[in-house]
Amino acid sequence: MTNQSAIPDASQGSWLKRYYFVRAGFSLAWVAAMLAFARQHADIGIALLVCYPAWDALANFVDSRRNGGLRANRSQLLNVIISLAVALALAVTSSDMNHVLAAFGTWAILAGLLQLSTALRRWQAGAQWAMVLSGAQSALAGVFFIVQARGPAVPSITTVVGYAGFGAVYFLVSAIALSIRERRRRRGRSPGTGGTVSKSTH
16 A cells, blocks of 8 residues: 655645646657657657656656655556556557557556556545546546557557647646645745744733
């Protein structure tokens, strides 16, 4: 189970805010790169596709280190292992787009369910409802990718662009929600707001 007592709630919220902003920024940059280069340069498209689960593995590893380590965060440990394995599988099967999309779809299902699990375990940190929705949608999108990969048509490498775009939105929503929560917490501690400031005696 995830050990969310490893760091204080305020510190955790501050970290998650930065973490989600970074993840949103990466996803948006990745989408822009795919749209700009993937159709004209297949090799670049495949490289970007391999980078996506590899980045997810790195992000989960760094996040888990801030929350007690991989041993205390089993869902993120599994995410790291699965994401690295799928990144390797994508590189190996890059010559067959049907296999590539099927591998990516499998990863989207597993990574989405693990993200949902992580979000539920750290629910008290705030703004995790967006991460739950993101995980559920990732799993559903993965099913769609696998079904499409089994069809007779050769899928486009840009099929997954919308998936990453929605992921960026969810990360951005969580980051903004945590920013608002942090701002309200600071206001509650400021003088004149009924926070923790003690009254002076005369």
